[in-house]
Amino acid sequence: MAKRSLKPCRHPGCPExxxxxxxxxxxxxxxxNRRGASGAYHSWYSKxxxxQELRPAQLLREPFCRVCAAKGWRTPATVVDHVIPFRGDWDLFVSPANHQSLCKFHHDxxxxxxxxESRGKGGQL
Structure with a gap:
Protein backbone atom coordinates (compact mmCIF):
# COMPACT_ATOMS: atom_id res chain seq x y z
CA MET A 1 0.00 0.00 0.00
CA ALA A 2 1.29 3.48 -0.86
CA LYS A 3 2.32 5.83 1.92
CA ARG A 4 0.60 9.17 2.34
CA SER A 5 2.40 12.16 0.93
CA LEU A 6 4.25 14.50 3.27
CA LYS A 7 2.44 17.71 4.21
CA PRO A 8 3.28 20.55 6.56
CA CYS A 9 2.26 20.21 10.20
CA ARG A 10 -1.22 21.62 10.93
CA HIS A 11 0.18 23.91 13.62
CA PRO A 12 0.23 27.48 12.21
CA GLY A 13 3.70 28.41 11.02
CA CYS A 14 5.30 24.99 11.59
CA PRO A 15 7.25 23.91 8.47
CA GLU A 16 7.83 20.31 9.70
CA ASN A 33 -13.42 10.79 27.89
CA ARG A 34 -16.24 13.33 27.76
CA ARG A 35 -17.97 11.57 30.63
CA GLY A 36 -14.91 11.69 32.87
CA ALA A 37 -14.97 9.07 35.61
CA SER A 38 -18.61 8.19 34.90
CA GLY A 39 -17.56 6.66 31.58
CA ALA A 40 -16.20 3.67 33.49
CA TYR A 41 -19.65 2.67 34.76
CA HIS A 42 -21.91 4.13 32.06
CA SER A 43 -21.94 0.70 30.42
CA TRP A 44 -23.95 -0.61 33.40
CA TYR A 45 -27.04 0.84 31.69
CA SER A 46 -26.70 -1.74 28.91
CA LYS A 47 -26.57 -4.73 31.28
CA GLN A 52 -34.70 -6.26 31.38
CA GLU A 53 -35.34 -6.12 35.13
CA LEU A 54 -34.81 -2.89 37.06
CA ARG A 55 -35.87 -0.25 34.52
CA PRO A 56 -39.07 -1.98 33.34
CA ALA A 57 -40.05 -2.86 36.93
CA GLN A 58 -39.66 0.78 38.03
CA LEU A 59 -41.73 2.10 35.11
CA LEU A 60 -44.47 -0.43 35.95
CA ARG A 61 -44.41 0.55 39.64
CA GLU A 62 -44.41 4.27 38.89
CA PRO A 63 -45.67 4.95 35.33
CA PHE A 64 -45.93 8.73 35.76
CA CYS A 65 -43.24 11.35 36.35
CA ARG A 66 -42.78 11.84 40.08
CA VAL A 67 -42.12 15.59 39.77
CA CYS A 68 -45.13 16.18 37.52
CA ALA A 69 -47.32 14.07 39.82
CA ALA A 70 -46.36 16.29 42.75
CA LYS A 71 -47.81 19.22 40.75
CA GLY A 72 -50.99 17.30 39.93
CA TRP A 73 -50.01 16.51 36.33
CA ARG A 74 -50.13 13.02 34.78
CA THR A 75 -47.11 12.90 32.48
CA PRO A 76 -45.90 9.46 31.39
CA ALA A 77 -42.45 8.65 32.74
CA THR A 78 -39.85 7.70 30.15
CA VAL A 79 -36.69 7.73 32.26
CA VAL A 80 -35.68 5.85 35.40
CA ASP A 81 -33.51 8.15 37.47
CA HIS A 82 -31.25 7.47 40.43
CA VAL A 83 -32.44 9.64 43.33
CA ILE A 84 -28.91 9.67 44.75
CA PRO A 85 -26.29 9.64 41.95
CA PHE A 86 -24.60 6.25 42.23
CA ARG A 87 -21.13 7.37 41.03
CA GLY A 88 -19.88 3.82 40.51
CA ASP A 89 -21.55 2.29 43.60
CA TRP A 90 -23.17 -0.93 42.34
CA ASP A 91 -25.47 -1.23 45.37
CA LEU A 92 -26.88 2.27 44.76
CA PHE A 93 -27.19 1.50 41.04
CA VAL A 94 -29.38 -1.59 41.55
CA SER A 95 -31.31 -0.52 44.65
CA PRO A 96 -35.01 -0.03 43.76
CA ALA A 97 -35.27 2.38 46.70
CA ASN A 98 -32.88 4.66 44.80
CA HIS A 99 -34.96 4.69 41.59
CA GLN A 100 -37.62 7.17 40.54
CA SER A 101 -39.60 7.58 37.34
CA LEU A 102 -39.30 10.93 35.57
CA CYS A 103 -40.27 12.48 32.27
CA LYS A 104 -37.34 13.41 30.03
CA PHE A 105 -37.75 17.13 30.79
CA HIS A 106 -37.44 16.70 34.56
CA HIS A 107 -34.65 14.13 34.26
CA ASP A 108 -32.61 16.47 32.03
CA GLU A 117 -23.16 21.42 41.37
CA SER A 118 -20.40 18.92 40.63
CA ARG A 119 -18.47 21.49 38.57
CA GLY A 120 -18.96 24.08 41.33
CA LYS A 121 -17.30 21.75 43.81
CA GLY A 122 -14.36 21.11 41.54
CA GLY A 123 -15.92 17.96 40.16
CA GLN A 124 -15.89 16.20 43.52
CA LEU A 125 -19.07 14.79 44.98
Missing part, protein backbone atom coordinates in the same frame (compact mmCIF):
# COMPACT_ATOMS: atom_id res chain seq x y z
CA UNK A 17 6.66 17.73 7.15
CA UNK A 18 4.49 14.85 8.39
CA UNK A 19 2.22 12.12 7.08
CA UNK A 20 -0.41 12.20 9.83
CA UNK A 21 -1.10 15.94 10.13
CA UNK A 22 0.91 16.87 13.22
CA UNK A 23 4.63 16.87 13.93
CA UNK A 24 5.72 15.25 17.23
CA UNK A 25 6.21 18.69 18.81
CA UNK A 26 2.65 19.90 18.08
CA UNK A 27 0.65 16.66 18.25
CA UNK A 28 -2.42 17.32 20.46
CA UNK A 29 -2.76 15.29 23.64
CA UNK A 30 -5.35 12.50 23.50
CA UNK A 31 -8.79 13.82 24.44
CA UNK A 32 -10.21 12.77 27.76
CA UNK A 48 -29.55 -7.09 31.29
CA UNK A 49 -30.18 -6.43 35.00
CA UNK A 50 -30.96 -2.80 34.07
CA UNK A 51 -32.62 -3.17 30.65
CA UNK A 109 -33.25 19.33 34.46
CA UNK A 110 -32.11 17.26 37.46
CA UNK A 111 -29.02 15.97 35.62
CA UNK A 112 -28.00 19.49 34.55
CA UNK A 113 -28.39 20.73 38.13
CA UNK A 114 -26.28 17.84 39.49
CA UNK A 115 -23.57 18.44 36.89
CA UNK A 116 -23.48 22.17 37.64
Missing amino acids: LTRDGWCPKHRPAPRQ AVWT QKTAREQA
